[in-house]
Amino acid sequence: RIMRPDDANIAGNVHGGTILKMIEEAGAIISTRHCNSQDGEPCVAALARVERTDFLSPMCIGEVANVSAEITYTSRHSVEVQVNVMSENILTGAKKVTNKATLWYVPLSLKNVNKVLEVPPIQYARKEQEDEGKKRYEEQKLDRLETKQRNGDVILPVINPEPHTVGYSQSSLIHLVGPSDCTLLGFVHGGVTMKLMDEVAGIVAARHCKTNIVTASVDAINFHEKIKKGCVITVSGRMTFTSNKSMEIEVFVDADPFVDEPRERYRAVSAFFTYVSLSKEGKPLPVPQLLTETEDEKRRFEEGKGRYLQTKAKRQAQMQQSAQQ
Amino acid sequence: RIMRPDDANIAGNVHGGTILKMIEEAGAIISTRHCNSQDGEPCVAALARVERTDFLSPMCIGEVANVSAEITYTSRHSVEVQVNVMSENILTGAKKVTNKATLWYVPLSLKNVNKVLEVPPIQYARKEQEDEGKKRYEEQKLDRLETKQRNGDVILPVINPEPHTVGYSQSSLIHLVGPSDCTLLGFVHGGVTMKLMDEVAGIVAARHCKTNIVTASVDAINFHEKIKKGCVITVSGRMTFTSNKSMEIEVFVDADPFVDEPRERYRAVSAFFTYVSLSKEGKPLPVPQLLTETEDEKRRFEEGKGRYLQTKAKRQAQMQQSAQQ
Amino acid sequence: RIMRPDDANIAGNVHGGTILKMIEEAGAIISTRHCNSQDGEPCVAALARVERTDFLSPMCIGEVANVSAEITYTSRHSVEVQVNVMSENILTGAKKVTNKATLWYVPLSLKNVNKVLEVPPIQYARKEQEDEGKKRYEEQKLDRLETKQRNGDVILPVINPEPHTVGYSQSSLIHLVGPSDCTLLGFVHGGVTMKLMDEVAGIVAARHCKTNIVTASVDAINFHEKIKKGCVITVSGRMTFTSNKSMEIEVFVDADPFVDEPRERYRAVSAFFTYVSLSKEGKPLPVPQLLTETEDEKRRFEEGKGRYLQTKAKRQAQMQQSAQQ
Numbered sequence: 010r011i012m013r014p015d016d017a018n019i020a021g022n023v024h025g026g027t028i029l030k031m032i033e034e035a036g037a038i039i040s041t042r043h044c045n046s047q048d049g050e051p052c053v054a055a056l057a058r059v060e061r062t063d064f065l066s067p068m069c070i071g072e073v074a075n076v077s078a079e080i081t082y083t084s085r086h087s088v089e090v091q092v093n094v095m096s097e098n099i100l101t102g103a104k105k106v107t108n109k110a111t112l113w114y115v116p117l118s119l120k121n122v123n124k125v126l127e128v129p130p131i132q133y134a135r136k137e138q139e140d141e142g143k144k145r146y147e148e149q150k151l152d153r154l155e156t157k158q159r160n161g162d163v164i165l166p167v168i169n170p171e172p173h174t175v176g177y178s179q180s181s182l183i184h185l186v187g188p189s190d191c192t193l194l195g196f197v198h199g200g201v202t203m204k205l206m207d208e209v210a211g212i213v214a215a216r217h218c219k220t221n222i223v224t225a226s227v228d229a230i231n232f233h234e235k236i237k238k239g240c241v242i243t244v245s246g247r248m249t250f251t252s253n254k255s256m257e258i259e260v261f262v263d264a265d266p267f268v269d270e271p272r273e274r275y276r277a278v279s280a281f282f283t284y285v286s287l288s289k290e291g292k293p294l295p296v297p298q299l300l301t302e303t304e305d306e307k308r309r310f311e312e313g314k315g316r317y318l319q320t321k322a323k324r325q326a327q328m329q330q331s332a333q334q
Numbered sequence: 335r336i337m338r339p340d341d342a343n344i345a346g347n348v349h350g351g352t353i354l355k356m357i358e359e360a361g362a363i364i365s366t367r368h369c370n371s372q373d374g375e376p377c378v379a380a381l382a383r384v385e386r387t388d389f390l391s392p393m394c395i396g397e398v399a400n401v402s403a404e405i406t407y408t409s410r411h412s413v414e415v416q417v418n419v420m421s422e423n424i425l426t427g428a429k430k431v432t433n434k435a436t437l438w439y440v441p442l443s444l445k446n447v448n449k450v451l452e453v454p455p456i457q458y459a460r461k462e463q464e465d466e467g468k469k470r471y472e473e474q475k476l477d478r479l480e481t482k483q484r485n486g487d488v489i490l491p492v493i494n495p496e497p498h499t500v501g502y503s504q505s506s507l508i509h510l511v512g513p514s515d516c517t518l519l520g521f522v523h524g525g526v527t528m529k530l531m532d533e534v535a536g537i538v539a540a541r542h543c544k545t546n547i548v549t550a551s552v553d554a555i556n557f558h559e560k561i562k563k564g565c566v567i568t569v570s571g572r573m574t575f576t577s578n579k580s581m582e583i584e585v586f587v588d589a590d591p592f593v594d595e596p597r598e599r600y601r602a603v604s605a606f607f608t609y610v611s612l613s614k615e616g617k618p619l620p621v622p623q624l625l626t627e628t629e630d631e632k633r634r635f636e637e638g639k640g641r642y643l644q645t646k647a648k649r650q651a652q653m654q655q656s657a658q659q
Numbered sequence: 660r661i662m663r664p665d666d667a668n669i670a671g672n673v674h675g676g677t678i679l680k681m682i683e684e685a686g687a688i689i690s691t692r693h694c695n696s697q698d699g700e701p702c703v704a705a706l707a708r709v710e711r712t713d714f715l716s717p718m719c720i721g722e723v724a725n726v727s728a729e730i731t732y733t734s735r736h737s738v739e740v741q742v743n744v745m746s747e748n749i750l751t752g753a754k755k756v757t758n759k760a761t762l763w764y765v766p767l768s769l770k771n772v773n774k775v776l777e778v779p780p781i782q783y784a785r786k787e788q789e790d791e792g793k794k795r796y797e798e799q800k801l802d803r804l805e806t807k808q809r810n811g812d813v814i815l816p817v818i819n820p821e822p823h824t825v826g827y828s829q830s831s832l833i834h835l836v837g838p839s840d841c842t843l844l845g846f847v848h849g850g851v852t853m854k855l856m857d858e859v860a861g862i863v864a865a866r867h868c869k870t871n872i873v874t875a876s877v878d879a880i881n882f883h884e885k886i887k888k889g890c891v892i893t894v895s896g897r898m899t900f901t902s903n904k905s906m907e908i909e910v911f912v913d914a915d916p917f918v919d920e921p922r923e924r925y926r927a928v929s930a931f932f933t934y935v936s937l938s939k940e941g942k943p944l945p946v947p948q949l950l951t952e953t954e955d956e957k958r959r960f961e962e963g964k965g966r967y968l969q970t971k972a973k974r975q976a977q978m979q980q981s982a983q984q
Contacts, residue, residue, distance in 0.1 A: 010335075010359060011359060011362070011363060013513070013514045014513040014514055014837070014838040014839070015513070015514045015837050015838060015839045018835075018889075019888060019889040034335060034336060037336070038336065038398050038424060041424045041425070042398075042422075042424040042427070045424060045425045045426065045427060046427060051425040051426070052425075053425075071518045073363050073367075097367075099363060099366045099367040099370060100366070100370045100376040100377075100378075100444070101370065101376070102367070102370065102371060119425070165816075165818065166815075166816030166818075168815065168816075180833050180891075181831070181832075181833070182832040182833045182834070183830055183831070183832045183859070183862055184832070185668075185858065185861070185862060187664070187665050188338070188339040188340070188664040188665060189338045189339055189340045189664065189665045193396045208835065209833070211835070212833055212835060212891055215891070216891070216915075241862055241865070241866070265866075339663070339664040339665070340663045340664055340665045343661075343721075344720065344721040505723075507660055508685070508688060510684060510687070510688060512838070512839050513838040513839060514838070514839050533660065533661065536661075537661065537723055537749060540749040540750070541749050541752075544749065544750045544751070544752065545750070564843045566688050566692070590692070592688075592691060592692045592695055
């Protein structure tokens with residue numbers, strides 16, 4: 010579809026969150042279709058996880074987004090979908106790859122939302138494809154278990170923070186979940202949640218560096234808990250790490266089933282977003298260093314640095330590999 | 335994309351206007367891409383006309399709309415696009431054709447919006463395709479000239495109207511044109527206009543028969559005049575004709591460039607929409623007859639009857655033809 | 660226009676904020692049109708103030724909102740607009756008055772946004788209408804000056820609050836101002852701001868009493884400061900007073916022009932919203948009493964009580980008056 014002014018920031022760059030929402034909708038369609046392709050209980054595919062995603066090139070207002078999706082692996086209870094997004098300037102004909110994302114879906118029964126159904130197996134062109142898929146499946150399963158631990162943290166408010174401290178840029182928004190945010194099962198689309206997360210992360214980044222900022226990448230996101238229609242969700246973000254030219258922001262989503270439910274507020278999702286700051290000509294700008302004050306902030310900064318260096322090393326290894334080929 | 339609650343009426347049927355808007359967006363993308371495919375002045379394709387469109391089967395919330403578009407004819411200054419819409423129930427896999435629409439676009443220069451550019455010619459697989467296209471082109475050109483005359487009429491308000499008279503159900507809405515309604519040239523997307531027209535026509539139909547109603551067809555719509563960002567548009571509808579099971583509603587769109595422009599309010603578009611009334615089981619219901627009072631109303635009723643009988647005759651001829659094949 | 664699922668809460672009642680937004684759009688159109696009716700500098704009417712508004716009856720999904728607006732007074736630099744909203748059930752034909760609102764607009768030059776232009780005078784049917792209008796004009800002018808003082812307060816966060824305290828239900832959201840939120844001058848529509856304010860107030864009310872809640876009334880709102888495109892706005896609300904069956908919530912809007920502007924965060928608007936809690940049958944429910952802890956909270960509670968008793972007395976006086984007529 011054509012990108013509109015509402016999809017973009019004032020510099021004309023389409024929000025990463027808009028793109029993540031399109032990716033998730035494409036993934037939900039293809040995996041729901043696949044899981045219902047054999048006779049049996051009707052089901053809806055729910056997003057369980059999005060792998061780390063890099064935003065390779067910016068998309069602008071007036072360009073057309075082409076989204077294509079393909080099922081690349083199925084386990085007994087989950088589907089791996091590969092989604093590619095291309096931006097196309099229909100005036101010049103120029104096309105660029107914007108994103109390559111990998112998503113994991115789980116089929117939930119339409120009659121009983123707590124029942125996970127079986128996934129019809131796909132055919133692989135080559136045996137190695139199945140083996141590689143299985144490896145990816147095992148890896149993400151492990152990672153999902155790990156993040157389930159980490160979720161207890163909360164963002165506490167800070168009074169009169171100094172510029173460039175963590176408290177200075179931290180932000181949160183609340184959103185009442187409406188019918189258009191939800192799937193047929195009455196749960197929030199993963200894509201809607203990711204769009205709100207990107208919105209908060211973007212505001213944190215902009216408050217920190219006061220320039221035009223764009224999403225550079227999103228770390229793997231696990232959707233441990235569903236969010237029901239009528240909930241109030243609180244999305245909060247704080248900066249955890251800055252390198253010379255990038256900022257890492259941790260985002261939490263808490264759901265508050267405050268009407269008609271005996272349940273307490275709970276952590277539904279958390280993730281790390283990386284942003285860069287751009288000049289008017291679209292060149293990356295230096296980022297003011299994050300000032301850490303408490304022990305926790307210093308620890309999180311070091312952890313963020315670890316993730317940053319690891320990603321950098323991986324990217325260099327990939328570049329070397331492709332140079333050798 | 336997946337149809338959401340906001341795309342549909344309270345019975346769960348997707349609004350005809352939502353479908354028309356998707357059709358027009360697909361048409362605008364493919365024709366803008368084509369018109370810029372050769373080096374030359376960059377341009378944006380503007381909707382000039384939509385041919386008569388029948389809604390063949392209803393689409394529901396939760397279904398996926400598949401929209402495909404193809405260029406079927408080019409004249410020197412215009413492009414004919416054929417757009418097909420299929421509804422797909424991704425739970426059952428059932429697919430149905432919802433619409434087949436034909437749209438005409440004209441390339442306007444991005445630098446000078448009043449300059450119509452030349453269209454790169456397409457290749458035809460067979461000579462007859464070109465001849466048939468040319469015939470369609472000549473026909474629609476004639477029809478466009480004719481409707482340009484008819485546009486002077488206005489809808490006057492009626493105090494305390496009797497049930498089932500024209501005044502009883504006539505309706506109007508105003509809309510302030512915002513940035514997301516507009517193309518790169520700053521003019522309202524034809525699809526946005528059609529969506530508003532369908533909304534008003536639907537209110538007229540529902541007021542008349544007080545049941546669940548759905549769009550059955552839209553007569554050819556000509557877009558004589560562009561509407562600029564910042565205009566206020568007034569969309570008004572009145573019933574012109576009822577058969578036993580259908581209602582015809584005439585809709586006018588007037589634009590009011592009330593800021594920054596010396597220009598008077600003008601008629602931008604007009605069209606006829608046909609609605610049917612459905613029972614809870616989705617069966618067509620009888621429609622209360624329209625009570626005409628004035629001479630003008632009686633004349634319009636007869637003209638509507640003429641269109642109704644003509645369409646019916648055409649459809650029977652087509653069915654006979656396909657039965658013979 | 661027809662009320663959609665997204666316009667309403669899960670009980671099907673249309674949000675007060677949606678209605679306020681429609682009212683403001685109608686007011687902005689009629690006053691901009693009036694101010695441009697004589698030759699002269701083109702201008703856009705900006706909302707300066709909304710008088711106290713009562714929500715007389717709820718509106719539901721599927722109903723049609725009829726909004727009508729009329730200019731009732733003009734001073735040299737401002738326009739008073741009266742807007743009426745009726746809800747119409749198009750299936751039964753039943754109509755009910757939902758709102759009567761009075762709004763004040765000021766014409767700002769399209770070329771120089773800081774220049775207030777002169778308003779063409781209107782003709783009054785009777786001399787008394789002009790005198791009464793002048794009286795209303797003077798009264799609101801006084802009130803606008805007063806509220807300008809009061810605006811320094813901030814809502815501080817509370818850690819681990821007890822149920823039914825002020826800290827327990829206080830809420831805030833951030834919103835990045837996008838193009839669709841803005842007028843031709845690039846400033847946020849007053850209606851967009853009011854919709855966000857109602858959203859936060861509604862969440863505060865729902866968090867306090869954990870039932871289905873609806874907007875009962877909004878106190879006069881003054882728009883002292885414009886908010887520009889690209890700003891981040893923080894909307895925060897806290898409960899100030901509860902009677903047996905109503906809750907008063909104070910809402911602040913702060914604007915943060917964080918990109919490309921040397922200016923600090925500033926208070927743009929503040930207002931009091933009153934909510935009631937409804938049972939599933941739509942009957943008013945008793946509201947848990949607000950627990951005040953600090954001196955400030957106790958003071959605000961007493962002030963809220965004062966407003967509540969004053970409004971109650973006014974309403975009773977009006978009812979007596981109309982009983983006598």
